[in-house]
Amino acid sequence: MTQKRVMMFCFSLICLSVLLFACSKNENASTDSTDESEKNSSDEPQEISMMFNLHVPEVPDGRLEELLEEKTNTELDIRWVPDNNYAETLNTQIATGNLPDVFLLKDVTLDQQKDAVRDGQYWEIGPYLEEFPNLNKLNKDILKNTMIDGKIYTLYAGRPLSRQGLIYRKDWADNLGLDAPTNLDELYEMMRAFTEDDPDGNGEDDTIGLTDREILGTFENFATWHGAPNRWGEKDGQLLPQFMFPEYREAMDYFKSLFDKGYINKDAPVTSKTDQQELLKNGTAGVYIGTMGDVEPMYSDAVAINPDVEFDVHNHIEGSDGEYRTRSIPGYGSMLIFPKQSVETEEELKGILAFFDFLMTPEGSNLLYWGVEGEHYEVVDGFAKVKEDNEEAYNLEIRPYTPFEIGEPETNGRYTGYYDYEPRAKADELYEDNNEHLVHDPTASLESPTWAEKSETLNQIMEDATYQYFLGQLDEAGFEDAIERWKEAGGQQVIDEYTEGYKEQNNG
Numbered sequence: 001m002t003q004k005r006v007m008m009f010c011f012s013l014i015c016l017s018v019l020l021f022a023c024s025k026n027e028n029a030s031t032d033s034t035d036e037s038e039k040n041s042s043d044e045p046q047e048i049s050m051m052f053n054l055h056v057p058e059v060p061d062g063r064l065e066e067l068l069e070e071k072t073n074t075e076l077d078i079r080w081v082p083d084n085n086y087a088e089t090l091n092t093q094i095a096t097g098n099l100p101d102v103f104l105l106k107d108v109t110l111d112q113q114k115d116a117v118r119d120g121q122y123w124e125i126g127p128y129l130e131e132f133p134n135l136n137k138l139n140k141d142i143l144k145n146t147m148i149d150g151k152i153y154t155l156y157a158g159r160p161l162s163r164q165g166l167i168y169r170k171d172w173a174d175n176l177g178l179d180a181p182t183n184l185d186e187l188y189e190m191m192r193a194f195t196e197d198d199p200d201g202n203g204e205d206d207t208i209g210l211t212d213r214e215i216l217g218t219f220e221n222f223a224t225w226h227g228a229p230n231r232w233g234e235k236d237g238q239l240l241p242q243f244m245f246p247e248y249r250e251a252m253d254y255f256k257s258l259f260d261k262g263y264i265n266k267d268a269p270v271t272s273k274t275d276q277q278e279l280l281k282n283g284t285a286g287v288y289i290g291t292m293g294d295v296e297p298m299y300s301d302a303v304a305i306n307p308d309v310e311f312d313v314h315n316h317i318e319g320s321d322g323e324y325r326t327r328s329i330p331g332y333g334s335m336l337i338f339p340k341q342s343v344e345t346e347e348e349l350k351g352i353l354a355f356f357d358f359l360m361t362p363e364g365s366n367l368l369y370w371g372v373e374g375e376h377y378e379v380v381d382g383f384a385k386v387k388e389d390n391e392e393a394y395n396l397e398i399r400p401y402t403p404f405e406i407g408e409p410e411t412n413g414r415y416t417g418y419y420d421y422e423p424r425a426k427a428d429e430l431y432e433d434n435n436e437h438l439v440h441d442p443t444a445s446l447e448s449p450t451w452a453e454k455s456e457t458l459n460q461i462m463e464d465a466t467y468q469y470f471l472g473q474l475d476e477a478g479f480e481d482a483i484e485r486w487k488e489a490g491g492q493q494v495i496d497e498y499t500e501g502y503k504e505q506n507n508g
Contacts, residue, residue: 045069046351049077049100049342051093052403053086053334060400061393067367072355080400099339101352104403105154106334110146111452113337117148123338123349126152132353134360137411142331145444154335155356158408162326162434163427164221165315167295169286171308172199172207183318184225184254187287191263194286210258211285212268213276216463218289219470220327223251225317230327230439232498239442239498241491243462243483247319252469252479259470269467281305292427299421313423315430328438330445334403356406362413369405369414371398383418446501450493458494461486 054060059080069076079100081089086104093099094113105113116122126143129135129152139158146154166181173179173190176197181187191209193199199207212218220242224230227247232239242248258264265271265279277294279285281302288298292313302309318324336356343349358364370377370384376394377384386394409416419425451458465482468474474482487495 043073045073045075046348046355047075047077048102048352048355049079051079051081051090051100051103053083053104054080054400055083055402056395056400058396061397063397064368064371064401067372068355068364071364071367072358074351074355097341099342101342101348102336102338104334105337110154110335110337111455114148114447114449114452117153121340122153123340123343124151124153125155125338125349125353128350128353131350132357132360134357134412135353135406137360138407139331139411145330146332146335147445149447154337155406156332157334157336157403157405158331158411159329159333160431160434161328161331161438163291163293163431164289164326164434165292165313165427165430166317167280167288167290167292167298167311167313167423169194169199169280169310170312171310172286173312174310175199175201180312180314182316183322184222184320187317188254188257191258191287192261195261195263199286200283206284208265208279208285209263210265210287210289211271211276211279212264212289213271213273214269216466218268219251219255219466221289222255223248224325224327224439225319226251226254227319227321227323227325230441232441232443234442234502237499237503238495239446239502240495241462241486243466249476252466256470256472260472266471269471283309292430293424295427296419296421296424299423311423313427313430315434324437325439326434326437328440330441336406359404359406360412365405365407365409365412365414368401369398379415380418382415384415385418385420442502443498446498446505448494448497448501450490450497454490454494457489458486458491461489 065076065078068074077100087106090103093103094116113122129138135155138156142156142158143152146152146156166187168180168190172194176193176199178190178193179186181190194207194209198204210218223242228242228245228251231242233242233245234240235245255264259266265276265285268276277288277298280288281298282305283302288294292315295311295313299309299311302311315326316324338349338352343352359368366373366384370386371394373379375387376390376398377386379385405414406412416428417424419428461482465474465479469476469479483491
């Protein structure tokens, strides 16, 4: 055999070896891929138990739950508890050690759980968030407001920082030649006119200016418009509660005048939110102060009673100094927490966090909040619009799941809503405008063990005193006495604790 033929023969052997090796490798890779696919398809779904508050009359249809399970390979066990019973039910579950893997907390219930958190009964999830590409997008400033001792234990449901403003009878204002009020004097004149000047034109004395309910939320908006702090404010190097500021007292006198003149429902201290809204919807009252986005469902009910009713929304009410202010929330409405008695291993925790990581994707967040595109909603000009011919299914199948939401559109990528009803679309614009005029609560990220223990009692003392002042059952001296009772019941300790934390935070 010539040298040339020998070289050709060797080259052929090399090529054949390479080909056989490649085929063998491809076959192995194919087998490995098939095995992995079979492994994934045979993975048992992770069971996750949850407890959430229910804001609607009926437990939701299971359609969305099934869709979420399919998308995340989970098996969900959801306990739905009516919202007005949620805190009581949660306390019972905690006391009996019957907690689910995940449950919802609000500010007060978080305060009550801080000792248990410090005792190691809940998972610190902060170190795990960076492992999840979507959970890692959560707003760092808002996460800071949820921290306990500088550590993250909860996932938050984002909320606009201020949704507060007026919903009012625009048709009444037009009848009386009134524009949207721009300051406290003009708002007072509107409430007076809605009471005394027969805004509905029926010749009867059957209307009032403002509808209110049993908590101080409506009044606290007036206090902020007057220049009072948001719950707490700094004065002479101390953090003091809002009711120790002169602007709060000015707002009290303003509000008392509404009671004295009959411009507000005098049974406000015992009026429920449902009844408060009913007074606007049925044509008794002309101004409602609260979440401006409520204008759409309230209008739907009102127009069924009176087809000619017109509502509008407005936010810009200046104080005597010409400044507009609105109180800010800490950026979240509720939180989710993970007890170690139920979630026993790190592996289980990561599986649960993976479920919520999916809900932080545009796909997951839109599915959760809006449902199935083309069935429950459609996209119009980049906004999500609930399909009118399937609104009932949306309300039964999708709407109750909103407490599941993590983050906000800026971080989870979900669509914001498209609204045919112009005042509702305007409300979203005013939420954005409110961001330029926020008054923050300086205690949002501070700790007060006394407040965690005694907040319910302390709040009740001052709520009672404030409403008694409005109704003329308490004078200025009596209100001062109530403050002293508040201090003696633990309020002074709260002042001291918040002040110490505030100084440490600012000096740090």
